[in-house]
Amino acid sequence: MTINILISDPLSEDGIYPLRQEKELDLNIVSNTGLSPAELKGIIKDFDVLLVRSQTKVTREIIEAADNLKLIGRAGVGVDNIDLEAATEKGIIVVNAPDGNTNSAAEHTTAMIMALARHIPHAHMSLQEGRWDRKKFVGVELKNKTLGVVGFGRIGQEVAHRAKGNRMNVIAYDPFLTAEKAEKAGVAYGSVEDVAKVADFITVHTPLLDSTRHMINEDIFKIMKDDVRIINCARGGIIDEDALYAAIESGKVAGAALDVMEEEPFVGHKLLDLPQVIATPHLGASTIEAQESVAVDVSNDILSYFKFGSVLNPVNMPSVPKDMVAKVEPFFDLGYKIGNLVSHLTDEAINEINIYYSGDLANFDVRPLTNNTVKGILTRNLGNHVNNVNARYLAERNDIKVNEHKSTRAKAFLNSITVELVTDHTTHKIKGTLLAGLGARIVQVNDYVVDIVPDGHILMIRHTDKPGAIGLVGTLLADQNINIATMQVGRTSEGGDAIMVLSVDYAVENVDFLKQQKNIFDVKAINL
Numbered sequence: 001m002t003i004n005i006l007i008s009d010p011l012s013e014d015g016i017y018p019l020r021q022e023k024e025l026d027l028n029i030v031s032n033t034g035l036s037p038a039e040l041k042g043i044i045k046d047f048d049v050l051l052v053r054s055q056t057k058v059t060r061e062i063i064e065a066a067d068n069l070k071l072i073g074r075a076g077v078g079v080d081n082i083d084l085e086a087a088t089e090k091g092i093i094v095v096n097a098p099d100g101n102t103n104s105a106a107e108h109t110t111a112m113i114m115a116l117a118r119h120i121p122h123a124h125m126s127l128q129e130g131r132w133d134r135k136k137f138v139g140v141e142l143k144n145k146t147l148g149v150v151g152f153g154r155i156g157q158e159v160a161h162r163a164k165g166n167r168m169n170v171i172a173y174d175p176f177l178t179a180e181k182a183e184k185a186g187v188a189y190g191s192v193e194d195v196a197k198v199a200d201f202i203t204v205h206t207p208l209l210d211s212t213r214h215m216i217n218e219d220i221f222k223i224m225k226d227d228v229r230i231i232n233c234a235r236g237g238i239i240d241e242d243a244l245y246a247a248i249e250s251g252k253v254a255g256a257a258l259d260v261m262e263e264e265p266f267v268g269h270k271l272l273d274l275p276q277v278i279a280t281p282h283l284g285a286s287t288i289e290a291q292e293s294v295a296v297d298v299s300n301d302i303l304s305y306f307k308f309g310s311v312l313n314p315v316n317m318p319s320v321p322k323d324m325v326a327k328v329e330p331f332f333d334l335g336y337k338i339g340n341l342v343s344h345l346t347d348e349a350i351n352e353i354n355i356y357y358s359g360d361l362a363n364f365d366v367r368p369l370t371n372n373t374v375k376g377i378l379t380r381n382l383g384n385h386v387n388n389v390n391a392r393y394l395a396e397r398n399d400i401k402v403n404e405h406k407s408t409r410a411k412a413f414l415n416s417i418t419v420e421l422v423t424d425h426t427t428h429k430i431k432g433t434l435l436a437g438l439g440a441r442i443v444q445v446n447d448y449v450v451d452i453v454p455d456g457h458i459l460m461i462r463h464t465d466k467p468g469a470i471g472l473v474g475t476l477l478a479d480q481n482i483n484i485a486t487m488q489v490g491r492t493s494e495g496g497d498a499i500m501v502l503s504v505d506y507a508v509e510n511v512d513f514l515k516q517q518k519n520i521f522d523v524k525a526i527n528l
């Protein structure tokens with residue numbers, strides 16, 4: 001099968017080398033940059049993979065038209081140009097390259113802090129314009145000044161590290177910053193207000209989220225020190241641009257260095273008219289090294305996805321280390337099949353899915369396995385558009401709670417997975433295991449102990465344990481020319497409820513001839 005990859009933003013050619021030299025997969029790589037949204041929407045259905053930087057806006061409209069898209073790769077950190085909810089709903093995995101441009105973005109921020117402190121861009125322009133103006137461009141030192149870092153993640157920490165090299169004091173705010181982590185990094189910490197009150201320079205390094213939009217606003221500017229300098233090399237929108245403009249005009253803010261703004265490109269923005277502002281056109285990650293590194297990272301994740309079904313940097317799936325995924329991968333098929341089988345035991349709406357992992361399995365991160373098991377359950381009613389990316393999301397959207405339970409005690413088996421479905425009136429469960437050398441087995445269906453190979457075409461017949469019941473089913477199937485390959489019978493007590501599980505050679509389309517029998521109260525035909 002050919003995998004069609006569309007690259008819609010300029011990417012480092014060296015960075016996509018892993019894709020270009022791939023031999024095992026048949027890749028068709030199309031580079032088409034500068035497409036309008038309408039043009040992208042028109043062609044996206046032909047692609048399995050979309051590879052972008054920050055220019056392409058991957059909106060819900062584009063995603064809805066992307067009928068074959070399996071993966072969106074973002075060569076960079078911020079995924080605010082991708083509608084993640086729409087991608088998840090459609091089962092499209094989004095991967096990014098979170099580490100590849102950290103150093104470049106931190107270096108750019110440091111350069112902006114220095115350029116701002118010493119008026120380097122304006123001094124250079126003035127020279128170019130033929131002036132030798134030394135009085136106008138008197139700057140400030142960084143030494144002994146306080147840098148406020150809002151967002152102490154990868155880039156924020158690197159910027160703090162460099163600021164300390166410039167003998168600055170650093171105070172940081174991040175909801176995940178603990179006293180221990182701050183002490184280790186050699187920085188003070190406090191709330192965003194604490195940072196605002198004491199910092200001479202404030203740099204923001206958060207993602208743009210609902211909670212961070214305009215977090216640096218009029219109220220925060222008011223409590224800042226006079227002559228504070230503001231830097232944004234993260235995302236436009238974290239700082240309220242109107243409030244920044246007013247704070248500069250009022251003389252509260254001495255200067256601002258901006259790599260990003262709410263609307264990009266931001267040529268002609270009113271902030272650029274202020275002499276206190278210096279700006280770059282979103283260049284934080286624009287180095288040869290960073291561009292190569294992020295493109296290599298997403299290229300490798302594309303290959304890993306199509307070869308092994310796992311990725312290193314998922315944005316809309318649990319991020320589970322590769323060695324951990326490898327430990328639970330042998331159980332994927334079993335989980336899916338148990339899920340699919342148990343879904344046929346009830347026609348009622350499911351309220352809750354309980355998945356019990358026992359034995360060795362309990363020691364591992366089983367989230368990818370849970371996704372696959374939930375996929376097996378939901379596929380019965382939701383069909384093929386359920387996949388590992390959207391299974392949990394679709395369960396949630398249908399008000400189904402998914403609970404994982406783990407126990408290292410496995411009783412008779414080294415490992416087992418039990419899937420239980422809870423509806424308003426019933427609870428159904430199926431247990432399965434992987435037997436060394438023998439493969440997958442279903443070992444329990446509700447209270448019946450069984451031994452079934454979960455494969456092919458299966459008939460699950462619930463009946464009353466009466467003499468002749470088994471013979472009758474055999475005869476009825478023979479009348480329909482349906483050959484039985486294997487048969488298992490389980491019962492709770494003599495003469496009580498019983499179950500027959502048969503594997504047959506062909507899919508049975510209509511089971512009414514079995515359902516009409518007096519002692520048979522349920523029949524399900526399942527194709528695994």
Ligand SMILES: NC(=O)c1ccc[n+]([C@@H]2O[C@H](COP(=O)([O-])OP(=O)(O)OC[C@H]3O[C@@H](n4cnc5c(N)ncnc54)[C@H](O)[C@@H]3O)[C@@H](O)[C@H]2O)c1
Pocket residue numbers: 077078079098101102105150151152153154155156173174175176205206207208209211212215233234235259260282283284285286
């Ligand atoms: N200008 C560029 O070219 C460029 C390059 C790379 C990254 N970026 C941007 O820089 C930003 C940071 O990237 P990163 O790799 O450091 O990300 P990161 O995920 O490592 O760090 C972000 C940090 O922000 C923190 N945070 C979240 N909400 C917060 C809040 N309300 N207040 C304070 N902190 C909050 C998080 O806890 C996290 O520690 C992102 O927006 C990214 O898109 C820009």
Ligand SMILES: O=C(O)CC[C@@H](O)C(=O)O
Pocket residue numbers: 053054075076077078079101282284285286
């Ligand atoms: O693609 C770029 O150059 C910008 C990347 C940067 O904004 C990021 O979030 O990684």
